[in-house]
Amino acid sequence: MRKVLQVGHEHLTRVVPELEDLTNLKVYRNHICELIEVCEEMNGMACASNQIGESVRMFVMKNLITGEYKAYFNPWIIEGNGRNRGLEGCLSFREPEVQYYVRRKQNIKLKYADINGDEQIEVFVDLEARCIQHECDHLNGITFDKIGKLK
Template sequence: MILMDDITRDGNPVLRSRAKELTFPLSSDEIEMGHKMMEYLEVSQDEEQAEKYHLRAGVGLAAPQIGSPTRMAAVLVPNDEDEEDQTPLFKEILVNPTILSESVQPVALGTGEGCLSVDQDVPGYVWRHDRIKLRWYDLDGNKHITRLKDYPAIVVQHEFDHLNGVLFYDHIDKTDRFNTPEDSILIH
C-alpha cells in the first residue's frame, strides 16, 4: 500500500518533468501501480483508515507523485451531494490521458487547491476550464472518451498537469491571488 512517505514531495525533479507515454500491453508492475494509486485514494477517503495509516485524503494521484515519470493517474471523486447514492462522480485509472477540448468558462475551488506532493497551504484561486472532453485508456488498453464538468473536471486537470510537470500553484496569479475573471464559476 502507498503511504505518505511514498509520495514524492515538491522539489523533486520528477514533479517538474514531462511524463512518458506508456505502451500496451502494460507490464504487470505498471498495472499494479495503477491499482495501488487507486487503493491509496479509496483508503485515504475512509476517515478511520486514513487515520490508521496517517494518510492525507486525496481525490487524485498521478504516477510522478510516486516517483514514476509515466502518464498514468488515478482519480476518485466522491459523491458528497447525495447521501443515499455513494456512487463516485468519477472513478478511473487513466493511462495516457489527453484533453481533447475544453470550455472557455473558468472555474475554481473557493477553498483553493491542495496537493499530496505540496505540504504547505498555498492560498489563491486556481483557474481551470469548467468543462473538458477527455480521452484515456484503461489498464487493458481500451479507449474511453468522456465529458466532465465542475469538480471532476478540476480534479482531472490537476492530475493532467502532474503529467506535464505543472503544479497547481503555477496557475495562481502572483499579483492578485484571488483575482476573479468575469463569467467565472467558484465552487464551494
C-alpha cells in the first residue's frame, strides 16, 4: 500500500493542476486502484491523489449506497448551498489522529470528468457533499486544520 503523506508535508500545500488531456484517463487505472487500496486499508471514504504524493487532479470516493468507488478527474464545485458544521477526519492526520469541526455547504453541484474523459455534472448532499469538498480542498492545497476547529 502507498504511504499517505501526513500533515506538514509540503506536497499537501500545493495546488494540483488540471489534467489537460482527458482523452486517455484509463492510463490512471493503477493509480485509482492504489487510492482505493489506501481507503480500504485505512477505513477512509475518499482519498485525493496528492495525499499519496501524486500530482494528478483527481480523487476517489466510495458510494455510500453501493459501496463502489468512483474516480473524479478535474473536479470543480460549481454550485453549493446550505451550511452545516460537522466533524471530519482525514487520512493525512493519522499520526496522531485528530478530528476537526468544519463548516461546509450542505448540497453541492460538481463538474468533473469520468474515467472515459466525459464531462459530468452531478449533485451531492450531506456526507458525500462534505467528503467531496474535503477532497477538493486537498487538491487546492488546503488541509482542514486551516479552515476548521480542533475537536
